[in-house]
Amino acid sequence: MTEGVSIMKDSQPKTIYLKDYQVPDYLVDATDLHFELEPKATLVKSRLNIRRNPQAGAGLPPLVLDGVELELLSVSLDGVLLSTSDYQVLPEGLSIPVEKPEFLLEIRNRINPEENTSLEGLYLSNGMYCTQCEAEGFRKITFYPDRPDVMSKFTTTIVAPMDHPVLLSNGNEVERGRYEDGRQFVTWEDPFAKPAYLFALVGGDLEHVEDSFTTASGRKVKLQIFTEAKNIGKCDHAMRSLKNAMRWDEETYGKEYDLDIFMIVAVDHFNMGAMENKGLNIFNSACVLASPETATDSAFQRIESIVGHEYFHNWSGNRVTCRDWFQLSLKEGFTVFRDAEFSADLNSRAVKRIEDVSLLRTTQFAEDAGPMAHPIRPDSYIEISNFYTLTIYEKGAEVVRMIHTLLGAEGFRKGSDLYFQQHDGCAVTCEDFVKAMEDANKVELKQFRNWYSQAGTPILDVTDSFNETDGTYSLTIRQSCPSSPGQEEKLPFHLPIRIGLLGADGAELVLNEQGDTETVLQLTEDEQSFEFSGLAEKPLPSLLRGFSAPVKIRYNYSNEQLQFLMRKDKDTFNRWDASQRLALNALCELQVAFRKGEELQVQPSLISAFKEVLEDVDLDLALVAEILQLPSEQFIAEESSSIDAEAIIVAREFVKKVIAGELFDEFRKRYLELNTTKPYSPNALDIAQRRLKNTCLSYICITETEEALDIAQVQFESASNMTDSAAALAVIINHAPEDRAGGLIEQFYERWKTDTQVVELWLGQQSCSPKRGTLENIRALMDHPAFEMKNPNKVRSVIGGFANRNFKQFHKSDGSGFEFVADQVLALDKLNPQISARLVIPITRWKKYSGSLGEKMKVALQRVADSGDLSKDLFEVVSKSLI
Numbered sequence: 001m002t003e004g005v006s007i008m009k010d011s012q013p014k015t016i017y018l019k020d021y022q023v024p025d026y027l028v029d030a031t032d033l034h035f036e037l038e039p040k041a042t043l044v045k046s047r048l049n050i051r052r053n054p055q056a057g058a059g060l061p062p063l064v065l066d067g068v069e070l071e072l073l074s075v076s077l078d079g080v081l082l083s084t085s086d087y088q089v090l091p092e093g094l095s096i097p098v099e100k101p102e103f104l105l106e107i108r109n110r111i112n113p114e115e116n117t118s119l120e121g122l123y124l125s126n127g128m129y130c131t132q133c134e135a136e137g138f139r140k141i142t143f144y145p146d147r148p149d150v151m152s153k154f155t156t157t158i159v160a161p162m163d164h165p166v167l168l169s170n171g172n173e174v175e176r177g178r179y180e181d182g183r184q185f186v187t188w189e190d191p192f193a194k195p196a197y198l199f200a201l202v203g204g205d206l207e208h209v210e211d212s213f214t215t216a217s218g219r220k221v222k223l224q225i226f227t228e229a230k231n232i233g234k235c236d237h238a239m240r241s242l243k244n245a246m247r248w249d250e251e252t253y254g255k256e257y258d259l260d261i262f263m264i265v266a267v268d269h270f271n272m273g274a275m276e277n278k279g280l281n282i283f284n285s286a287c288v289l290a291s292p293e294t295a296t297d298s299a300f301q302r303i304e305s306i307v308g309h310e311y312f313h314n315w316s317g318n319r320v321t322c323r324d325w326f327q328l329s330l331k332e333g334f335t336v337f338r339d340a341e342f343s344a345d346l347n348s349r350a351v352k353r354i355e356d357v358s359l360l361r362t363t364q365f366a367e368d369a370g371p372m373a374h375p376i377r378p379d380s381y382i383e384i385s386n387f388y389t390l391t392i393y394e395k396g397a398e399v400v401r402m403i404h405t406l407l408g409a410e411g412f413r414k415g416s417d418l419y420f421q422q423h424d425g426c427a428v429t430c431e432d433f434v435k436a437m438e439d440a441n442k443v444e445l446k447q448f449r450n451w452y453s454q455a456g457t458p459i460l461d462v463t464d465s466f467n468e469t470d471g472t473y474s475l476t477i478r479q480s481c482p483s484s485p486g487q488e489e490k491l492p493f494h495l496p497i498r499i500g501l502l503g504a505d506g507a508e509l510v511l512n513e514q515g516d517t518e519t520v521l522q523l524t525e526d527e528q529s530f531e532f533s534g535l536a537e538k539p540l541p542s543l544l545r546g547f548s549a550p551v552k553i554r555y556n557y558s559n560e561q562l563q564f565l566m567r568k569d570k571d572t573f574n575r576w577d578a579s580q581r582l583a584l585n586a587l588c589e590l591q592v593a594f595r596k597g598e599e600l601q602v603q604p605s606l607i608s609a610f611k612e613v614l615e616d617v618d619l620d621l622a623l624v625a626e627i628l629q630l631p632s633e634q635f636i637a638e639e640s641s642s643i644d645a646e647a648i649i650v651a652r653e654f655v656k657k658v659i660a661g662e663l664f665d666e667f668r669k670r671y672l673e674l675n676t677t678k679p680y681s682p683n684a685l686d687i688a689q690r691r692l693k694n695t696c697l698s699y700i701c702i703t704e705t706e707e708a709l710d711i712a713q714v715q716f717e718s719a720s721n722m723t724d725s726a727a728a729l730a731v732i733i734n735h736a737p738e739d740r741a742g743g744l745i746e747q748f749y750e751r752w753k754t755d756t757q758v759v760e761l762w763l764g765q766q767s768c769s770p771k772r773g774t775l776e777n778i779r780a781l782m783d784h785p786a787f788e789m790k791n792p793n794k795v796r797s798v799i800g801g802f803a804n805r806n807f808k809q810f811h812k813s814d815g816s817g818f819e820f821v822a823d824q825v826l827a828l829d830k831l832n833p834q835i836s837a838r839l840v841i842p843i844t845r846w847k848k849y850s851g852s853l854g855e856k857m858k859v860a861l862q863r864v865a866d867s868g869d870l871s872k873d874l875f876e877v878v879s880k881s882l883i
């Protein structure tokens with residue numbers, strides 16, 4: 001291939017800064033793409049109508065296009081073929097001198113989808129062609145100004161042999177035909193201008209299910225979900241979720257869908273959950289395919305929320321997009337907030353909130369306290385893929401939620417209406433979003449903007465006092481925020497604190513003259529006091545109801561007061577939170593006792609609190625199930641100033657065993673009551689029932705008695721849905737002796753080995769198991785035919801499960817867990833840098849560990865750093881973590 005010029009990757013990673021943002025020099029009014037699909041040599045032809053950006057100033061600078069790992073074949077300008085000396089090939093692109101303010105640029109290049117294991121750009125998954133362009137994947141398809149503020153109207157023609165009959169792209173199909181050589185072609189036209197990151201193409205031998213949705217204004221939209229033939233029976237739930245999402249966005253935000261067709265495609269090889277390409281969403285199979293026999297309740301719920309999430313992006317992301325990637329949370333934080341409200345409206349609001357806050361408080365708080373901490377609008381990055389983080393997504397959603405809390409539902413809707421109206425068809429900033437919220441409500445959110453520019457989790461220290469003589473109760477709240485990389489000092493945040501006050505009988509006290517029993521305090525100062533008068537007695541405060549701000553709150557509750565809140569608080573979230581605090585207190589005491597070599601003891605009051613909840617038949621099942629979960633090791637670790645992994649493991653195992661032993665009969669009784677055989681439905685009530693039942697099963701099995709394991713085995717053998725069979729499998733993996741477990745684990749695999757999603761679950765359960773997920777077994781799983789290093793889901797199940805969810809084996813005191821992760825990270829970096837850079841994270845938090853464990857972790861991380869030739873992605877994470 002002598003006519004081609006290969007472009008190598010830049011070897012010197014460089015930092016990109018928000019402050020350096022400049023508008024694009026050139027705009028692309030129309031993009032006409034032509035693909036001839038071939039596994040090793042796909043030909044890409046592009047015709048770009050380019051025009052000097054009037055906002056970019058005078059003169060005609062050279063046109064600089066992005067391009068990575070492309071084989072360039074030819075460049076023509078206004079129909080004239082350029083010679084290689086007419087332009088300059090850059091390490092990651094092309095620079096072309098320009099003489100006219102408007103011209104037609106035509107480029108031909110070749111790419112190799114089969115060798116593309118990074119899963120960015122155009123690649124093959126089980127023989128199906130598909131693309132992933134966000135954030136900067138389009139430059140792996142062809143030379144282009146690959147930045148979100150260049151928006152263009154795309155036309156796409158796909159040519160392929162007949163064994164790939166389904167050829168899809170964004171927008172509407174406008175033409176199709178056959179060539180004499182037997183190949184067929186299809187042309188798609190997307191009427192909406194969009195940035196290249198929303199481009200998508202699919203080509204394969206796929207089946208589809210079809211449905212339709214009539215919008216509020218009466219337009220009929222065709223809905224299609226495409227999968228491999230074997231999965232065609234697993235699309236119903238996603239289709240139902242899609243229609244629910246379309247209706248919800250009309251009702252909640254007044255937003256309709258805008259094309260005549262909406263397509264979803266399931267692919268097995270995908271770096272993330274799913275992607276909102278205009279009119280053609282591409283999904284990780286695990287986030288779209290489900291049937292009662294093969295998917296757990298949490299998979300059903302995940303699918304509903306991700307289908308919603310991607311659909312909602314059509315407005316928050318596509319119609320209004322991001323100016324640059326520093327604004328990522330503009331679309332992601334807002335869209336996560338939207339999908340969370342969607343799920344809350346369709347299911348149990350309280351459970352959804354508890355789940356989201358658990359994730360935030362363990363994983364996002366850890367990120368906020370770690371070496372990669374960044375504000376929801378970062379001010380610099382080396383590789384943007386590293387910034388698809390819990391901070392951008394989940395904390396970003398919390399920031400939007402706080403605006404919602406401050407403005408109220410109606411005010412927020414006014415703000416979102418104005419935002420969509422003002423910026424439709426534009427690429428904008430977080431600032432534009434906040435400004436629209438301010439303008440629509442005639443309020444000022446100046447100080448609130450600190451949430452966008454400052455990293456770290458604020459800490460609120462709360463004290464109170466009561467004046468007996470005049471009945472005045474005062475709450476004093478002090479805020480602080482630990483320093484984070486590049487940010488020593490922090491300015492105070494503006495945050496909403498929803499509170500209530502409880503009287504001695506648990507009644508909600510009146511807080512003001514309007515008679516409210518709940519109010520939102522607005523904290524803006526470093527320290528602020530709030531007074532409530534006319535109270536007969538000192539109340540018990542219920543603070544930060546519904547987790548109204550993403551902070552750590554400290555108030556010196558006694559264990560009795562926490563139990564009181566567990567019983568009486570009218571805020572469901574805080575009832576659950578009180579139970580977590582109570583358990584956390586016990587776990588802390590046990591860690592101390594363990595370190596001192598003292599005898600371990602669980603306070604009888606904790607056991608009686610659990611017993612009371614377990615036997616309370618009036619309490620919402622979902623809440624009982626949540627309260628009975630002990631804080632995870634990861635959460636306990638996050639709450640510790642210095643992590644003592646061994647003490648955490650010992651303390652938690654001890655509490656679980658004591659509770660299980662003391663309350664065995666109660667757990668078994670509740671289990672049997674809940675163990676009904678009604679047909680499966682993923683509705684909130686049934687999900688709660690199964691969750692509580694399976695929680696009881698897991699407690700009774702902690703005792704590892706024959707009797708308990710027999711119950712588990714009966715459930716394993718008779719379950720009619722995956723939620724129940726997976727729960728039984730989990731306890732068998734974790735508690736049954738080898739002679740019993742080995743055969744059942746094998747039996748499960750034989751039954752399900754042709755179902756990719758079930759196999760992923762099976763791999764994940766073993767690698768997360770403190771008992772079975774030993775390094776030796778993890779290595780065996782990696783040799784199992786079900787494992788594939790090039791498939792991110794498999795890697796996440798086995799290696800990710802071990803590193804992130806198998807606290808015990810990963811933290812083995814000899815450091816072998818860390819060395820193993822380092823080895824795998826290095827191997828993966830050659831295949832898929834996005835995945836290696838994520839997988840390394842568990843070994844980057846070495847500073848938080850006490851004793852020699854942190855040292856061992858650092859050694860493993862240093863070895864990764866020293867091995868040289870790292871991808872940009874991995875280089876950024878590793879180098880920032882060793883500072």
Ligand code: PHE
Pocket residue numbers: 132134135271272273274275276309310313332388
């Ligand atoms: N934009 C996608 C989402 O949040 C996530 C994604 C990012 C997918 C990058 C692939 C690559 O919905």
Ligand code: ZN
Pocket residue numbers: 309313331332335
């Ligand atoms: Zn998103």
